[in-house]
Amino acid sequence: MIDPNDLLFLLQGVPATLAISFLSFGIGFALGIPIAVARQMSPSLSYLMEAYEKAFRGIPVLVFMLLFYFGLGGFVPFLKDPFTCAVVALGLRSGAFQSQIFRGAINSVDKQQMMAALSLGMTKTEAFRYVILPQAFIVALPGLGSEISLLIKDSSYAFILGVLELTKHADILRKASRSFVFPYLMAAVLYILMTFPIANYLDKWGSRLKTKYGLR
Amino acid sequence: MEVLACKGLRKVYGDLEVLKGIDFSINKGETKVIIGPSGSGKSTFLRIMGLLEPPTEGKVFFEGKDVYGENLNLNMIRAKIGFVFQDPSLFRHLTALENVKLGLKVVLKMSDEEATKKAMETLKLVRMDEWADYYPAQLSGGQQQRVGIARALAMDPDIILFDEPTASLDIELTWEVIDVMKDLARRGITMLVVTHEIGFAKEVADEIVLMDSGRIVESGPPEQMLKSPKTERAREFLGRLLGGV
Numbered sequence: 001m002i003d004p005n006d007l008l009f010l011l012q013g014v015p016a017t018l019a020i021s022f023l024s025f026g027i028g029f030a031l032g033i034p035i036a037v038a039r040q041m042s043p044s045l046s047y048l049m050e051a052y053e054k055a056f057r058g059i060p061v062l063v064f065m066l067l068f069y070f071g072l073g074g075f076v077p078f079l080k081d082p083f084t085c086a087v088v089a090l091g092l093r094s095g096a097f098q099s100q101i102f103r104g105a106i107n108s109v110d111k112q113q114m115m116a117a118l119s120l121g122m123t124k125t126e127a128f129r130y131v132i133l134p135q136a137f138i139v140a141l142p143g144l145g146s147e148i149s150l151l152i153k154d155s156s157y158a159f160i161l162g163v164l165e166l167t168k169h170a171d172i173l174r175k176a177s178r179s180f181v182f183p184y185l186m187a188a189v190l191y192i193l194m195t196f197p198i199a200n201y202l203d204k205w206g207s208r209l210k211t212k213y214g215l216r
Numbered sequence: 217m218e219v220l221a222c223k224g225l226r227k228v229y230g231d232l233e234v235l236k237g238i239d240f241s242i243n244k245g246e247t248k249v250i251i252g253p254s255g256s257g258k259s260t261f262l263r264i265m266g267l268l269e270p271p272t273e274g275k276v277f278f279e280g281k282d283v284y285g286e287n288l289n290l291n292m293i294r295a296k297i298g299f300v301f302q303d304p305s306l307f308r309h310l311t312a313l314e315n316v317k318l319g320l321k322v323v324l325k326m327s328d329e330e331a332t333k334k335a336m337e338t339l340k341l342v343r344m345d346e347w348a349d350y351y352p353a354q355l356s357g358g359q360q361q362r363v364g365i366a367r368a369l370a371m372d373p374d375i376i377l378f379d380e381p382t383a384s385l386d387i388e389l390t391w392e393v394i395d396v397m398k399d400l401a402r403r404g405i406t407m408l409v410v411t412h413e414i415g416f417a418k419e420v421a422d423e424i425v426l427m428d429s430g431r432i433v434e435s436g437p438p439e440q441m442l443k444s445p446k447t448e449r450a451r452e453f454l455g456r457l458l459g460g461v
Contacts, residue, residue: 115268116305120319120371121295130322134309213308214353 002186006173010186013169016083018194020155020165023087025148028094035095036102037128049099056096062157065089069161086158090151097150101143105136108216138215141206148202149195156191166190217244218280219375219406220265220297225274227260227430234260236430237274242375247407249417249438252427253453258410259302259379261427265408266299266377279374295323298368298376302383304360306352312339312363313348316370324371338370339363342396358389362396375406382413414457418442426450 035052038045056064068089073080079088109132117127156167166187173183209215221241227234234257242248250258263269264276267283267290276283278293306315316335320326326334339345342362352360361381368376378397382390394416401407401420411417417424418438425435426449434441434450442458445451 110305110308112301112303112305113307116299116301116307116367118291119266119268119294119297119299119301120367121291121293121323122319123291126322130318131307135307138309212353213351215308 002182006177006183007186009173010166010169010183010190013164013166013187014190014194016158016163016165017152017155017167020083020086020090020158020163021148021151024090024094024155025151027087027091028096028098028147028151031092031095032098032102033133035099036106037133039099039103040106040128041124053096053099056093057100061089061093061154062160064093065157065161082158082161082163086155086161086163090154090157094147094151097147098144101140101147102136105140105143106132108139109135110216135213135215138206138209138213141209142199142203145199145202145206149199152195152198153191218242218277219244220408221277222265222271223275223277225261225264225276226272227257227264227269228272234430235264235271238430238432240265240425240432241277242406242408244374244406245404246422247401247409247420248423248425249421250408250410250425250427251412251414251417251453251457252433256427257430258427262377262379262408262410266297267294268299291323295319295371296374298371298373300361300364300368300376300378300381302380304352304357304364306360306363306367308352311349311351312344312355312366315352315363316367319367319371334370335366338366341369341399342366343392356389357385358392361385361389361393365393365396365400369400369405375408376400378407378409378411380410380412382411412457414442426453428453 035049039049065086068079069082069085073085079085113131113135114127117131118124122130155165158165159167159171162168170183170187174180177183218241223239225235225238238261250261252258260269264271267276270284275285278297281288283290283293307318310318313332313335316338317331320331320334321328336345336348339348342365344359344362344366347355347359352363355363365381381397382393385393390413394413397407397409398416398420409416421438423435424438424441426433426441428449434445434447441450442454445454
C-alpha cells in the first residue's frame, strides 16, 4: 500500500515546514507581546498598531508573501530568498494575531493586580514584566496553541514560492508517481500529526496552570 | 512628624463628585481609623493617599513634600506607602513567600538571599511562615490577607494604608487579621485604616474619622467619638454601627 520510500520522501519536507512555523511563531511572539503591552500603555501608539493588526488580519498571508517576494524583494534582497520571505510574511501576520491573543489575555488579568504591583513601588513596565505578563501568558496558552497550528497549516503557502516543505514534497511525489491523491492524503495525515498534539498540549498545560493559580 | 497629609482634596468622576474637599494628616506612629457609610468616598480617599490615583484638585503631602506639585517620583514614594486591599490581590502566580519577596527584589533591589530572609521574618510576624510555599488559591481569605499585610510590611514602609481589609471575610477570619493589625499598631507602625471593626478602633486607634458624602464629618479620639460625638450625623451613624440607640 504505502511505499516506505514515498513516505520517507514526504518526511523530508517536515523539517522545513516546522522551521517555517516555529521561526514565524518566534517572530510573532517577539512582536505580539510588546505590541499588546504598548497598546495598553500608550493610546497614541495604538492607531499605528491597530493599522498593522487590521492589515494582517484582513489581507491573505499568501498575498503578503507574493508582495514581499516580487514587490519588496527588489529593494530588500533577503526577501528574494523564498524561505526567508515565507517566514517574514507569516511572522508578521503572527505578530498581528499574537498581539490580539495577548491583549485579550492581559485584559483578563484582574485590574487589582496592577494596582497591587504599583502600590509596592514598581514601575508600570516592572508590573507588566513580573505580575501581569506571567499571568497573561498562562491565559494565552490555548490561543498560542491554535496559532502554532495555524502557522503549521499556512506554512504550506511557501509552496508557491518553491520552498521545499511538506506540501511541495507531496506535489513532487504526485508528479513522479501515478497516484494523484495519495501523496496529498499522506501529507494531510502528517499535518494533523503535527498540529493536533501541539494545540492539545498547550491547551491542557494552560488549563492545568489556570486551576493551580486560580486564574479565570 | 507628619507622614501623610492632604489639603483641599477633591475627586470627580464624570458628573460624580466623590470627594468634596478633604483636609487630613497623620503623624508617625499614629493609627487612624476611617469609618463611614458605603459610597462616602473612603476607598477613593485611601487610593488617592496611596498615590494609586491622582486627585482632581488639592494637594497630597508625603513627609511634608507636595507629591504632585513638586513632580516627585511616584514609584519611589509608593514604595514607602504600604497598601492592603480589600480583596487581598496577592499575585496569583506566586507563592506566599514569592509574593512578599517580589517588591523586595524588584523595587528595593535586595539579593535573593536577603529578600528570602526578610520575607520569612515578615511572614512569621503575621503567622504565615508555615504557609510560605502555598499559592494564593490554596489559602483562605484570612490567610491571603495576612500575606497581603506581610507583602506591604516587608517593604518597611513609613505608613500602611488598609482598605477594608476584613470586609470580605467571615467573622473568625476577620479576628485573625484584626489580631495581626493590632499587633502592628502596638509595634508603632503608622496605619491609616478604613474599617468598621469598631473594636479595633477602640483598642488601638488614636483617632476615628467619620466620612460621609465625600467629606470628613467629624473626627476625634475613640472615647469621644464613640461616647459623645458632636454632630448629629456621627451620632446617627455610630449609633447604628454599635448596634443600639
